[in-house]
Amino acid sequence: MCCDSSGTCELPEPPLLPFYAPNVFTPNGDGINDLFEIKGLQKGDKINIYNRWGTKVFYNINEHAYWDGYTTSGEPCSSGTYFYTLDLINGERKSGYVQLVK
DSSP states (O other), X not given: OEEOTTSOEEOOOOOOOSXXXXXXXXXXXXXXXXXXXXXXXXXXXXXXXXXXXXXXXXEEESTTOEEOSBOTTSXXXXXXXXXXXXXXXXXXXXXXXXXXXX
């Protein structure tokens, strides 16, 4: 932090993280952790979510992509571990796991 003689201070900008993905969510309607939302996505980034048998249950192309525990066709998903992939507009591919707990 650097302050001048008038008392004005300049705070450094925090670094931007490429993305943040939680590893568990609880879509039970209580308003706490009801969505699996990856922070830091950009317009055009793609997310795919697969069940343990490798069947794609959800996809979205949006910088505000979130998963509410339902398939893309509106069916509720069961509790368990799901695999996701992110195809970022910069050409990177990321992946991880998320636990759905009801």
